[in-house]
Amino acid sequence: MTEQTSAPRPPRASIRQYVADTLRAALIAGELAPGQVYSAPALAKQLDVSATPVREAMLDLARDGMVDVVPNTGFRITQVTPRDLDQITEVRLLLEVPIMGEVAAASGAERDTQVNALRPIVDEMVDxxxxxxxxxxxxxxxxxxxxxxxxxxxxxxxxxxxxLRDRTRLHGLKGVADAGHLVENTNEHYAMIDAALEHDRAAMEQIMRDHIGHVRTNWAAEEN
Structure with missing residues (x-):
């Protein structure tokens, strides 16, 4: 996992959530390698925090089956097979495509305001x-x-x-970023917002099929 020394330190009250979100993202991106054992103090040093929130976050990940506890040593990142990823992707398609279609089909000024409020998050992703x-x-x-x-x-x-998203592995994402294509893929999130504001169910469902499909194509984890 890359060191976080250049990132601003979060307020004390949000450190635990910051650590949890960072470790989950690093695990999904493959920056915490499957099969490797990591100690809480070493991870804490990289994140510039104490070991306590790291241990708490890793225990949460262990309860979710994303890491295994190695007594007196640390935490081993669990393996996720290509078959696991295929099954996760299938379930996500079954759940997210129709539901996001319903979200797009809904109407109302308050709902549209809530959708527009998501745009700055995509700006963060592009950055x-x-x-x-x-x-x-x-x-x-x-x-x-x-x-x-x-x-x-x-x-x-x-x-x-x-x-389901937490259980996904996207080791191929680094290659997409290195090739300069990640910003292009990220623009799909703006398209989701636009489809929702236009109340276009069909467009939203197609965007979601394509978007989730990246999990098993150009964002895919390396074969185990």
């Missing part, structure tokens, strides 16, 4: 993509998608999709 900061990128990406889905009003759905 992170240009800097090739994958942990920041994926953290903002998770915020964008969960807030968008939350407009449907089903908290269980949001939690389910969040868990």
């Amino acid at each position: 992170a993509a240009r800097r090739k900061d994958l942990t920041s990128y994926l953290s903002a990406d998770a915020t964008f998608h969960t807030r968008f889905l939350a407009l449907h009003g089903n908290d269980i759905l949001v939690a389910t999709v969040r868990e």
